[in-house]
Amino acid sequence: MGPSRHDRLTIGELSARSGLATSALRYYEELGLIHSERTAGGQRRFARQALRRVAFVRAAQRVGLSLDEAGAALAGLPVDRSPTATEWSRVARTWQSRIDEQIEDLRRLRDHLTGCIGCGCLSLGTCALYNPHDVQGADGPGARKLLPSR
Amino acid sequence: MGPSRHDRLTIGELSARSGLATSALRYYEELGLIHSERTAGGQRRFARQALRRVAFVRAAQRVGLSLDEAGAALAGLPVDRSPTATEWSRVARTWQSRIDEQIEDLRRLRDHLTGCIGCGCLSLGTCALYNPHDVQGADGPGARKLLPSR
DNA sequence: CTGCAACTTCAAGCCGACTTGAAGTCAAGC
């Protein structure tokens, strides 16, 4: 009850608990992935909430989302309050399907690889399945996503 | 028999068939992922073999390998000849397990997410499973891998 | 009140994986 005491984390604490460098956390804040209040002196104080957000972002990266995409997903959640179960599950559901897709992708890849070995055709190079997204030879400038596929 | 005729590809042909930009193929060659002979005039001619190698590299990227790592895996294959089934399957097997691990990872992630929603604990942020590789706050300089985990 | 670790901002650097552009050369079809 009353104004909370110990649930404002310094960036160092958040770093320790999330495993991310403080520089990364500042970067995340800059991108709007997490938010902080400031002390009178200008230092950041994060709500515990931020821990969840950071964790979400890291998990999202694991399944191939960019920080921007992760941010978009998080946009559905309140910044200052803990999300309700409903809010949270809405967000979670969207990227759960993303995970499923990704698993399916990998499984196809593996099975096909096995198939090629099994049958001895060794046709990987010319096999359509391995080149599923076909021509991308002429895309755009700038960095490509690691895996432009999807 | 005799010196082959139509199994030397120009970089443009290789590009068309692999879906990669010619600039990317040159880059791959520079990294030693693929190899070419040169015409009298200095233009590249790739063996069909290169198609397989490129496909392997792309597939390897999909499961999270860097180009260097992909190259290391390919190092087990002959540069100039088609690999034997044995050679190929040796290479393939190593990264097949990589796929399996990755699938397992994703499955854990998904299941855990579901669990958190189901039980309403919403503890994602503090949940050890989401932060499996713990402290990495002080690593090194330079770019981090997208997913330093693993 | 002091000292020191932890914080602040800002600019610059870096890595991987390429792309772009300039300036020039090759090869093959008419």
Added chain:
DNA sequence: GCTTGACTTCAAGTCGGCTTGAAGTTGCAG
């Protein structure tokens, strides 16, 4: 034999996701 498009090299740029460093400020333990 010429033209034209595909090729060549090289240097520089780009993008995401941070890290590093400099120079200065805060906040808490003693």
